[in-house]
Amino acid sequence: MDTILKMKNIRKEFPGVVALDKVNLELKKGEVLALLGENGAGKSTLMKILSGTYHPDKGEIFLKGNRVDIKDAIHAKELGIGMIHQELSLSPNLSVAENIFALEEPTKFGIINDKKMIEETKKLLDNLGVDLDPTDIVSDLSISQQQMVEIAKALSTTPDILIMDEPTSALSNRETDKLFEIIDKLLKEDISIIYISHRMEELFKITDHVTVLRDGVYIDTVKTEEVTVDELIKMMVGRSMDNIYPDKDFKYVTDEKLLEVKNYNKKNFYRDINFFVRPGEIVGLYGLMGAGRTEIAQGIFGILQKDSGEMFINNEKVNINSPSKALENKIAFVTEDRKREGLILSTDVKENIIMANIDKILNKFKFIDYKEEINTANKHVENLRIKTPHIYQTVNNLSGGNQQKIVLSKWFEIEPKILILDEPTRGIDVGSKYEIYELMIELARSGVGIILISSELPEILNISDRLLVVNNNTIVEELNPKETTQEEIMGIITKGVKNQNES
Numbered sequence: 001m002d003t004i005l006k007m008k009n010i011r012k013e014f015p016g017v018v019a020l021d022k023v024n025l026e027l028k029k030g031e032v033l034a035l036l037g038e039n040g041a042g043k044s045t046l047m048k049i050l051s052g053t054y055h056p057d058k059g060e061i062f063l064k065g066n067r068v069d070i071k072d073a074i075h076a077k078e079l080g081i082g083m084i085h086q087e088l089s090l091s092p093n094l095s096v097a098e099n100i101f102a103l104e105e106p107t108k109f110g111i112i113n114d115k116k117m118i119e120e121t122k123k124l125l126d127n128l129g130v131d132l133d134p135t136d137i138v139s140d141l142s143i144s145q146q147q148m149v150e151i152a153k154a155l156s157t158t159p160d161i162l163i164m165d166e167p168t169s170a171l172s173n174r175e176t177d178k179l180f181e182i183i184d185k186l187l188k189e190d191i192s193i194i195y196i197s198h199r200m201e202e203l204f205k206i207t208d209h210v211t212v213l214r215d216g217v218y219i220d221t222v223k224t225e226e227v228t229v230d231e232l233i234k235m236m237v238g239r240s241m242d243n244i245y246p247d248k249d250f251k252y253v254t255d256e257k258l259l260e261v262k263n264y265n266k267k268n269f270y271r272d273i274n275f276f277v278r279p280g281e282i283v284g285l286y287g288l289m290g291a292g293r294t295e296i297a298q299g300i301f302g303i304l305q306k307d308s309g310e311m312f313i314n315n316e317k318v319n320i321n322s323p324s325k326a327l328e329n330k331i332a333f334v335t336e337d338r339k340r341e342g343l344i345l346s347t348d349v350k351e352n353i354i355m356a357n358i359d360k361i362l363n364k365f366k367f368i369d370y371k372e373e374i375n376t377a378n379k380h381v382e383n384l385r386i387k388t389p390h391i392y393q394t395v396n397n398l399s400g401g402n403q404q405k406i407v408l409s410k411w412f413e414i415e416p417k418i419l420i421l422d423e424p425t426r427g428i429d430v431g432s433k434y435e436i437y438e439l440m441i442e443l444a445r446s447g448v449g450i451i452l453i454s455s456e457l458p459e460i461l462n463i464s465d466r467l468l469v470v471n472n473n474t475i476v477e478e479l480n481p482k483e484t485t486q487e488e489i490m491g492i493i494t495k496g497v498k499n500q501n502e503s
């Protein structure tokens with residue numbers, strides 16, 4: 001196979017952080033190359049250099065054998081490099097077509113040629129097998145649909161090299177399969193792909209080579225078929241990991257109902273929701289994206305207020321009709337959309353961590369106890385191994401996975417009694433996932449009841465004590481995760497979807 005891209009000895013420094021040092025990368029024509037590394041290892045930075053967002057401090061880039069100096073994002077596009085960003089970067093108030101074409105190339109079609117723009121968008125979407133209307137407004141689309149628009153946008157400039165930074169982190173299994181079909185199609189069109197993902201099993205399905213970075217340093221490039229998961233983990237984290245999931249050696253702390261939800265209903269969002277959580281229990285909510293898992297969580301947290309139904313905490317009836325009411329009752333909700341709901345990106349690590357529980361760091365005169373604030377922030381940075389030069393770093397400058405860890409810290413800090421976690425390990429590397437699971441188990445041991453929403457079946461099967469399967473906006477089955485299989489769960493879901501389509 002011909003080499004299409006070579007990056008040699010790349011170095012990039014930010015104030016206080018050497019993000020990359022002496023990094024090499026080689027991409028062959030028509031292959032998928034995985035770029036693997038822990039959160040903060042430097043993957044996105046390397047790709048941002050390739051796509052023109054950053055300029056390297058040192059190093060050389062060769063495209064088809066010719067040395068290039070990539071000046072900016074437009075130049076990168078002209079050179080045939082397209083990038084699908086980790087965080088969706090679409091304009092929510094514009095249509096699909098406008099996002100794909102108008103923003104980037106206002107002169108290409110012009111306002112008058114709206115029709116042509118819509119036609120071109122339709123063609124792109126059809127080619128991807130995506131059933132979306134080009135005039136749909138982006139904010140009305142689900143995250144996975146937005147992801148598809150991002151892909152269409154990247155393909156609109158017909159790149160030779162396409163960079164995908166965690167493209168599946170917001171996709172369900174079915175949508176992921178569809179993306180893999182799209183990738184196959186792209187490879188046949190001789191597009192070469194650099195693929196970043198923390199989902200190890202994906203790498204084995206679609207990549208030819210894996211390049212591993214650790215702490216900004218190049219470790220090695222290996223053929224995917226010649227390496228095992230364990231070997232990759234070792235290269236990535238610098239040590240072996242015996243287990244990917246820690247052992248939860250208790251089911252619950254006491255056999256009481258900490259939280260009970262009875263006949264919860266909200267028209268069009270969730271219906272007939274009945275379940276309970278014991279202190280110390282981790283209850284998994286599993287369903288395909290769009291099945292209603294997040295809506296149920298939002299109902300419990302008072303965002304999507306119920307039309308009818310009752311809720312009890314420690315057998316006492318409560319009326320949670322707003323998030324502040326939920327917080328008063330020590331219910332915390334870690335949302336899946338960290339950018340929109342979880343973080344204030346323009347402030348620093350410390351403020352974000354203490355934000356949810358400012359009371360805790362006020363001294364007896366109600367002034368902020370700065371020492372306490374610093375201690376608290378440092379404790380979380382250490383516990384979750386958040387990679388930041390210090391606690392005064394602006395959150396926007398942290399890697400995606402490290403931002404996610406800060407969202408978790410913030411909510412752990414309010415010492416909830418009931419903790420709802422919606423996709424808590426999205427974008428998190430295997431080593432850090434283990435630490436997050438351990439923290440969850442530790443919280444459970446202290447009596448916290450946890451509701452875990454996840455699209456990763458292995459995660460939910462290994463971490464939860466009981467599993468509730470959600471379909472068509474209701475809970476359709478309760479299973480013992482230790483006794484069920486992925487096949488059984490998918491069977492229940494597919495049957496439900498079939499029934500729904502028939503009715």
Ligand SMILES: Nc1ncnc2c1ncn2[C@@H]1O[C@H](COP(=O)(O)OP(=O)(O)OP(=O)(O)O)[C@@H](O)[C@H]1O
Binds near residue numbers: 039046
């Ligand atoms: N603009 C910036 N200013 C300061 N530091 C930055 C900036 N961008 C990245 N960094 C730092 O550079 C390092 C590498 O970050 P990068 O985003 O490349 O990691 P990553 O491997 O993509 O991680 P993840 O898996 O979490 O996405 C991190 O320590 C990050 O905080």
